Amino acid sequence: MKKQLFCLIVILLGVFNNLLASHYMGGEITWECMQDGRFLFTMKVYRECNGIQFYEHESIYVYNHPSVTSIPMTRVSKVDISPQCHAMGPHISCDSALVPNMGAVEVNIYKSDTVFLSGVPPAQGWIFAWGSCCRNPSTSITNAASQNWVLRAVMYPYKPSGSTALNTYPCYDNSPVFAEHPTPVMCTGYPQSINYGAEDSEKDFLTYEWATPLTDFNVPINSWVAGYSYNSPLPSTVHNVNNIPAALNSYTGEITFTSFTQGAFPLVVKTTAYKNNIKTAEIFRELQVVLAACDSNNAPEIYNAVSNLPIQSNPIFNDTLTAGDFVSYSFYTIDTGLLPDNSHQTSTLKIYGSQIGTTDSTGCQNPPCAFITPAQVSSGQDTLWATLNWQTNCGHMPLQVNPDSLYTRYDFYIDVRDDFCPIPAANTKMISVHLKMNALPPPKAEQVFYDSIGQIHFIWFPITDSLGLFKKYFIYYNTGTNAPLILLDSVENINQNHFITSLPSTTLERYFVIKTVFDCDSGSGYARFHSANSDTLILYSLSQGFIERNSIANACKVYPNPAENFISFEFDKTPSLDLNFSLFDVTGRKIDHIYKITDKVLRYDCTNLNNGLYYYLFTGSKSGVFVNGFFMKNN
Known part of the structure; x- marks a missing residue:
């Protein structure tokens, strides 16, 4: 292990010292599970536009895997993500970037071929890392321009309840991804919010927390300027008594702050995915946020269409519904700002999320899609209207669901911004829909015993099901408290309470449980959800x-x-x-x-x-x- 670690560090240090891709602004590494059972990796790197260009081919380095040590990556696109504003300008863009930290940023997007990753990650996970030198100059880190940087992501083992840890080939999990590119430059003097729109295609539960930037593999930045740290990365009252320090919501991922302090500030947010309460992935997104002074300009306001009052809370809609309910939520935005020539500003309203489609049947991850009327993206002066429409159903519940809490969450993101130059003012909010379903309990396991001819009898109390959700019972057994459960048989009659079978003779005790299999819609032909296990019954050997x-x-x-x-x-x-x-x-x-x-x-x-x-x-x-x-x- 020590030799492997030493070799990896030597490789990484060699890479960092040779690439010298300066003016790094951040990035992230994610992966997708493909139909052939392999992984497709994506790496996004954010570059200050007046820095050195990144290479067309890079490699992600892999730590803790027994055979795969690197993943070749090829750049597939470059996109200028600098602010977009009115034609009269002035503009910030890659074409006009002359000095660091103007807010002119380009994202380089790299893709791998499909990657064969076989085995079970160790407890510390498989670590995917890529780094170089040097960072962009920073207000909060001393001598940042001479320090290395490292992107990383971690894939952890997944062991379903009652089973062994799953081999990653064929693959079974997608990492969280981010719905939008980050905003590289924001105005001081106004309340601001950042939400990267992290989503997980299997609807795994996501949490968010601050993480430290790295200067080498597993080596955190330790040269913070006084008043800054990895978990206080933006200006606070230490720097200006009017500042409101950055707060990260661990549930929604939203970062809120108000800064009257200008500068450039690296921050890292770790998004952790949990599948059935088991950690499966950590994705680290790093971004150096530029805060600049702006002329007087207020962001567009978002109003509730029923109360006609401005909405300050976030999410603006946060409700729990039953799969099968119809969601309809209306709001509008108002922008009264003017451009320097006293003409009205033009606002652009965009609603996005993986579940939003062009119609109710097309364009989303899992139809029926949510769709926006009059349009997902609209522009205009003064007032813009939008309604989110979504017919939910059982198909929107995740397949691998915790039987103790049969619900999942869908987030939709609202972004409305004006065209004021050089930095438009923006208002970002969320709509959160929590979907739940009625779960059926397991039967009450009553008895298991041998009869006089050695057959096994398993008896339980049947459940009742007034909603017509029942599909079958699954009966399991094993030969030890820590051994995986083996599916013995299924019973499709909800009223049946007695099962007889024969198993090979053994001197060991056997353990039996039963669970209910059901769906959340009586009209569904699927049997997708399992209840929790019943109490365990012990069947002693015939000799005992x-x-x-x-x-x-x-x-x-x-x-x-x-x-x-x-x-x-x-x-x-x-x-x-x-x-x-x-x-x-x-x-x-x-x-x-x-x-x-x-x-x-x-x-x-x-x-x-x-x-x-x-x-x-x-x-x-x-x-x-x-x-x-x-x-x-x-x-």
Whole structure:
């Protein structure tokens, strides 16, 4: 391990010292799971436009994988993401960039071929890293222009409940990605917000936190100017009493701040993905934000279409709905600002997110799509209107869902900005829709035992389902508390409560559970969701059961048979261990159960039983069936 680490550091240091791609502004590394079971990696790097150009071919270095040490990357595009404003200018762009930290930024986008990554990542994950020298000059980091930088992302192992950790080939997970390029330059003197629009195609749960910029592999920046740190990367009251320090919402990823301090400030946000509460990925997006003084100019306001009041909260709509509900939310924006020639500013309103399509059936990740009326992107003066429309259904629930909290969240992002030059004023908000579904519980596992011929009986109490969501029961077993569960069989009759099977003889104890399989729509032909497991029942070996059987009793008399009001079960001696009694009708439905019988005679009241044939069963905790048979109720 030490030798591998040393080699990787030597490789990385060699790369950093040779590339010398200066005026780095940030970037991120992400991956996509392809249909052939391999991964496609994307790397985006943000470059100050007056710096040295990046190469057409780069390599991501891989740490902790037993055989893959690097991933070749090829640049597929370069995009100027500098501010866009009115034609009269002045403009910030790559063509006019003369000095650092004007806000003129270009994104270089690199793609890999599909990559074969086989195996299970270790606990510390597979680390994907790329770096160089040198950083752009920075207000918050001393001598930043002479320091290296490193992009990184981490892929972690995933071990589903009751299973072993999954091999990454074929792949099963996409990393979070960001819906929009970042805004490289913002105005001082106004409340500002940043939201990168992180999304996960499997709807894994995402959290956000500050992370440290790196100057070498696993080496954090430690030359912060007084008052700044990785978790306080933007100006605070230390620098101006009117500043409102940056706050990062760990749930939405939104960064809010107000700065009266100008400069250039690197910040890193780590987005962590959790699949069924298990961490699977960490994506680090780094960006050096430029804060510059602007002429007096206010951002467009966003108004609620019902109350006609400006919306200050974020998300502006945050509600929990049931899959199948229709979402309709309307709002409008107002911009009264003027350009230097006293003509009205033109605002552009854009609503984006992976679930937004051009129509309700096209253009999104998972139709039915949310769609915007009158348009997803609209421009105009004074007032712009928009309505989000979305017909939700069961297909919008993730396949791998935590049975204890059957809900997921869809975020839609609103960006409205004017065309004031050189830095437009912007207002960004979110719409959050939490979708939930009605979950069915597992059956109550009741008994598992061997009968007199060695067959295994598994008995449970069926569930009720008034919504028609039930599809089947799954019955599982294993031969140890830490062994993976094995699917034994399925039962499609919701009212069935008794399953009989045979398994090879063993001296080991077996463990049985049952769960419910269902969908959230009675009209669906799918069986996509599993309940939590039932309580676990232990089936002891036949040899253990024989020892117990001899300790209970040797024989049992049943009288009178037929019975009228009472029937007695008399053992030849008092049971020395607990004995359980179960009673079934001729359909196999369990109608009664008595636990821990310790008396020599059980006198059972059958007054309320209907006339007919009944099956009785006495079982020990280990021996299974001690005695069983039928009696007739007749009066």
